[in-house]
Amino acid sequence: MGNIDNMELRGFNLSTEITAGAAGSAELALNLRDRVIAASNGLPDPIDGETREPYGYHLKFCTAVYKDAGQLRRRFQRRGEATIAPHETLTDDSTLMFGAVYSSEEDQESWRGEIAEQTGLPQRFMLWDPENHRIELPLVVAETIAEHVDAPVAMVEVTPTFERMEVTVVWLNDQASGEHSSLGS
8 A cells, every 4th residue: 555545545636636745734843843933933833923932952853755756766766776788877967878779671681780890798788779770878888989979879868767767968969850870990
């Protein structure tokens, strides 16, 4: 049973359909925080106007959106560490980054062979992605060969999820608008 189901079971109304925040919880937390701050500064309570002795603690709260973002980042980190391929790098943002040479399916095998021959990169560090028509390889290799390849070369950043949603694509040469022709020398 998920957090949303547990909250509904306990009678909480959700603040939105997107996050698991309880309706009114942010307002309550802000009111409590303001009361604690007022008491610690010897000021009248913002709700009832009474001046109170300091409570002896301070109050912080995290919104459900903030907590969800933190949990998602930690989930990405764990998934990235568990699924990273030899040609990928796990970034500080918990995404996966790699280089890509775009190719036709017919050319990809010979291009991988030529890249291995020219750079010394073992084939196990290259992966053919048939859905995106690209050879994935370490970014440093893509940057090195970008100006010598007669094909689009890019830095690609993806989420470490099953869908591998592309977050960033930065073209490393001016071939991005051209046809996938041949590997240059």
